[in-house]
Amino acid sequence: MSHDLDLLDETAWRGLVDRFGFRMWAVARACGLDTTDAADAVQAAWLRLVEKLDTIRDPERIGAWLVTTTRHEAGRIRRKRAGHQLTGLVPDVPATDGDPVARMLSDDDGRRLWAAIGTLGEPCRTLLRLIVTVPEVTYAQLARRMEMPIGSVGPTRLRCLRRVRALLGEDGR
Template identity: 40%
Template structure:
């Protein structure tokens, strides 16, 4: 976990009741909340409900967060849990409120969606744990469209001949992240 002084400062000021710090936290991490909601297939009112629940939980627990620098991880985990709860609620409402829709509920597809979403969240978390140079290199290599090696070399200072081996080392680090190891292990069982 990296200690981000600005996050630590914002959390501590928000704990002390600084509305400006709270607004800055929301502004800074709202895109994370919305991105995770989108990964779970939530938008509109469902995503707004999740976001409201997450911010409410943060208000309730802001004083108990021991490591302020861990706030982004705490938020990502909380959003994930709230998205799963929202999906379960949506499914229950469909099952109870729309009997005509019972024929269209595909339990395996729903479970597959949840597994896929969990995998996406794990990959994003593992990517965030990579060193900065790996994140930058992989972002350039796997962008749409991919950046040519000559441009990558000039923007990162990595010799063209070292880009491939560096990419391999970065991907090996990504694959060995505990979050991905756990997801991969769960898929094999």
């Protein structure tokens, strides 16, 4: 394998789980999943990593990849549970149910993220708020809500995320 990180090594796997597992769990819970569904989303994300191992181009970004994949898996599970219907653009706010990781994410990281997003102008502020709070929203729904061409949603999202990353620093800290 050409990657610096040999993911087939048990020590490397443990390191990944230790480093990113809590964050993945918190993302799944923040998407409104109960404990069982959150565990399924996190497990599915790890499975996707194994399946896509040969396509990982930048091992330095594996944490972001895992979080994004967890978010996608959580959205898939939520859509399946909700019968594939988006009920609105106002999210259900998940309870932390005593989950210290979810509470930490929503308290510390959440404050920093929302503060950074709050400093952005439009359309970034609204677009990112919708993407973060309604992970299952489609580009078509965003385009209608934001009154922009569907082909502009992705590039606009990318520019907005770059601005947030710049505000939070390269590593988001």
